[in-house]
Amino acid sequence: MNSDLVINDLRVSVEDKEILKGVNLTVKAGSIHAIMGPNGSGKSTLAYTLMGHPGYTVTGGEVWYQGRNILELEPDERSKLGLFLAFQYPVAIPGVTVANFLRAAINAHRAEEGKDPKETAIPMAQFRKQLREQMAALGIDEGFARRYLNEGFSGGEKKRIEILQMAMLEPSMAIMDETDSGLDIDALKIVAQGVNTLYAQHPEMGVLVITHYQRLLNYIKPHFVSVLMDGRIVREGGPELALELEEKGYDFIREEVASA
Amino acid sequence: MTMKTFPPLGEISDALVTEMSQAAGEPEWLTAQRVEAWRFFASAEPPYWRRTDLSKFRPEQVIAAADTAATSVYYEEDLTEKGVVLVTLEQALRSHEALIRQHLGAAIEPTRHKFLALNAALWRDGVFLYVPKNVTVELPLTAVFSMPIPGGAIMPRNLIILDDGANVTFVEEYHSTAASDQAFAAPVTEMFLGNDATLRFIAVQTWGEDVYHIGAQKARVGRGATIEWAAVNLGARVQHIEAETSLEGDGSRVEWVAATFAGDHQNLLTAPWLRHIGAKTEAHMDFKTVVKDQSYTTFDGMIKIERQSRATVSRLEEHALHLSPKARSDSIPGLMIDTNDVARAGHASTSGEVDEEQLFYMRSRGIPRDDAIHLIVTGFFEPVLDRIPHDALRRRIADMIEAKI
Ligand SMILES: Nc1ncnc2c1ncn2[C@@H]1O[C@H](COP(=O)(O)OP(=O)(O)OP(=O)(O)O)[C@@H](O)[C@H]1O
Numbered sequence: 270m271n272s273d274l275v276i277n278d279l280r281v282s283v284e285d286k287e288i289l290k291g292v293n294l295t296v297k298a299g300s301i302h303a304i305m306g307p308n309g310s311g312k313s314t315l316a317y318t319l320m321g322h323p324g325y326t327v328t329g330g331e332v333w334y335q336g337r338n339i340l341e342l343e344p345d346e347r348s349k350l351g352l353f354l355a356f357q358y359p360v361a362i363p364g365v366t367v368a369n370f371l372r373a374a375i376n377a378h379r380a381e382e383g384k385d386p387k388e389t390a391i392p393m394a395q396f397r398k399q400l401r402e403q404m405a406a407l408g409i410d411e412g413f414a415r416r417y418l419n420e421g422f423s424g425g426e427k428k429r430i431e432i433l434q435m436a437m438l439e440p441s442m443a444i445m446d447e448t449d450s451g452l453d454i455d456a457l458k459i460v461a462q463g464v465n466t467l468y469a470q471h472p473e474m475g476v477l478v479i480t481h482y483q484r485l486l487n488y489i490k491p492h493f494v495s496v497l498m499d500g501r502i503v504r505e506g507g508p509e510l511a512l513e514l515e516e517k518g519y520d521f522i523r524e525e526v527a528s529a
Numbered sequence: 530m531t532m533k534t535f536p537p538l539g540e541i542s543d544a545l546v547t548e549m550s551q552a553a554g555e556p557e558w559l560t561a562q563r564v565e566a567w568r569f570f571a572s573a574e575p576p577y578w579r580r581t582d583l584s585k586f587r588p589e590q591v592i593a594a595a596d597t598a599a600t601s602v603y604y605e606e607d608l609t610e611k612g613v614v615l616v617t618l619e620q621a622l623r624s625h626e627a628l629i630r631q632h633l634g635a636a637i638e639p640t641r642h643k644f645l646a647l648n649a650a651l652w653r654d655g656v657f658l659y660v661p662k663n664v665t666v667e668l669p670l671t672a673v674f675s676m677p678i679p680g681g682a683i684m685p686r687n688l689i690i691l692d693d694g695a696n697v698t699f700v701e702e703y704h705s706t707a708a709s710d711q712a713f714a715a716p717v718t719e720m721f722l723g724n725d726a727t728l729r730f731i732a733v734q735t736w737g738e739d740v741y742h743i744g745a746q747k748a749r750v751g752r753g754a755t756i757e758w759a760a761v762n763l764g765a766r767v768q769h770i771e772a773e774t775s776l777e778g779d780g781s782r783v784e785w786v787a788a789t790f791a792g793d794h795q796n797l798l799t800a801p802w803l804r805h806i807g808a809k810t811e812a813h814m815d816f817k818t819v820v821k822d823q824s825y826t827t828f829d830g831m832i833k834i835e836r837q838s839r840a841t842v843s844r845l846e847e848h849a850l851h852l853s854p855k856a857r858s859d860s861i862p863g864l865m866i867d868t869n870d871v872a873r874a875g876h877a878s879t880s881g882e883v884d885e886e887q888l889f890y891m892r893s894r895g896i897p898r899d900d901a902i903h904l905i906v907t908g909f910f911e912p913v914l915d916r917i918p919h920d921a922l923r924r925r926i927a928d929m930i931e932a933k934i
């Protein structure tokens with residue numbers, strides 16, 4: 270079974286407007302892969318489509334993961350297959366505490382066909398311990414466990430809670446959509462450390478990091494960098510590509526694409 | 530248990546009302562009140578309620594309980610030591626007649642409509658709660674009303690009196706042990722809060738599926754006093770509850786939350802009225818409704834800011850969640866302002882299906898669609914459930930909500 274995430278000629282429309290125009294990209298298991306690209310180029314569209322957001326219509330292509338074309342799966346099935354998306358704009362769930370939400374998510378992952386969910390559920394004490402440890406590692410105040418998910422959270426707090434969820438769910442393929450935006454420099458370091466720790470514990474994990482800034486990539490070091498522009502991957506390279514972009518901006522790639 | 534009942538309503542006369550009141554040893558003033566109310570009931574047309582379906586309701590055939598078998602009270606600490614009284618209203622007539630005479634009907638006018646008059650004429654069930662000056666009762670006090678005879682009727686009358694500085698939690702619960710034929714409940718609860726008193730009032734309606742519930746509740750709130758009112762409406766075929774908070778004293782406050790969940794063909798109406806009368810009164814209302822199947826709910830609210838009030842703060846939120854396209858929820862919020870001196874008044878209202886972005890977010894974490902909807906609905910009601918003081922009751926309500934989803 271292939272643990273790489275293989276995207277073949279993916280075409281996606283939103284409200285009849287084509288946003289992704291044939292994306293080809295492989296995120297290798299065990300690799301950290303950065304995607305950069307100008308505003309509106311389709312990065313979030315790609316992230317949402319990989320996770321199965323119903324608002325994005327796939328008009329062509331395939332996405333293979335663990336031997337399945339995941340485009341045929343529901344979002345919760347993709348999650349159980351090991352996919353995770355840290356949202357650029359996480360939504361609030363009023364009345365549902367961070368702890369209860371996480372427990373529901375973990376138990377959904379542990380559920381097995383034909384078994385009583387009570388049997389497969391994580392023991393309360395184990396859950397509490399795990400949650401406390403992960404929150405401490407990410408510098409999240411314990412009080413957040415009892416707060417309603419993302420309700421009234423600051424931008425930075427929301428991003429930390431996304432990474433907390435990732436750490437608790439231990440995905441095999443994590444997509445992070447601009448997790449660095451809205452984070453101050455200390456929070457950025459803590460969040461990056463959280464990701465690196467998880468990656469160190471699960472070296473087979475694939476990570477797709479969407480970002481605008483080299484700053485994040487100083488802490489989460491990518492093996493590969495791809496550039497998405499106007500719905501297509503127009504350039505692929507190693508970490509040096511991100512540095513080049515930082516220095517020159519996107520114009521030089523635009524010119525290359527135009528003259529090609 | 531043997532039950533005393535009235536004959537069917539269609540066969541009751543003034544003379545019988547008098548006779549039964551006298552036989553119970555009631556004071557003359559009360560007998561006179563009952564007869565007057567009975568006459569109103571017997572002669573008045575049924576109220577015309579556009580949004581409460583009484584077309585299948587046959588009051589003539591109703592057989593009302595004539596004793597207090599439907600009333601149970603529960604408390605967990607020694608009340609007598611503190612001078613707190615929690616007994617049936619019938620019993621309290623013997624010990625607290627003057628207080629009862631002074632307050633009975635002083636919040637809710639019996640002739641507002643036919644069914645309030647019926648309650649005033651025939652009540653036997655119901656409790657009397659009196660909390661003396663500056664006394665705090667730590668643990669919640671509870672009155673549970675259940676339907677004693679299948680297909681019967683109860684008309685509980687509750688009188689809650691908090692002296693100045695008193696502090697208490699009171700739960701009134703309407704509860705069926707089993708679904709039955711058409712049954713009828715017409716309860717009335719009057720609440721009086723002295724200066725600086727605090728009342729946490731929790732009203733839970735979890736009747737079986739064929740009950741008609743036509744009720745009224747009103748709180749008159751004194752200077753500096755606070756009422757925290759939480760209502761849960763889950764049961765009954767038809768519910769029509771007129772509820773009122775009257776912020777009479779300066780600096781009086783209400784925090785008012787409600788959770789209504791209708792399914793099947795339920796028709797549940799809540800008509801909360803809020804009156805700002807005193808200066809610097811403050812109200813926060815948060816009413817939540819979930820509708821499913823072919824049910825129909827109404828929020829028929831009215832906020833009145835009276836001429837003499839000043840520096841009023843009033844905030845109303847009402848939100849409805851639709852779990853199926855055939856269900857309907859109407860919201861008719863009204864606002865009448867007779868003063869120029871409002872500090873803040875606001876209203877927010879939403880109505881719609883479960884949010885797709887929330888669903889997607891939850892599903893992206895592995896939570897299946899149905900479970901995600903469960904979590905969203907229980908989360909939606911959480912601010913109300915949070916105020917229910919007994920763990921066992923909260924769990925039972927949560928289970929009922931789960932089962933309805
Ligand atoms: N739900 C939607 N409805 C309408 N248009 C959309 C929707 N989602 C995305 N788009 C459009 O698709 C294009 C790509 O948007 P997307 O959010 O994928 O860009 P992005 O690369 O993530 O940008 P940013 O760097 O600003 O986050 C934009 O033109 C955007 O307006």
Ligand SMILES: [Mg+2]
Nearest residue numbers: 312313314357
């Ligand atoms: Mg984006």
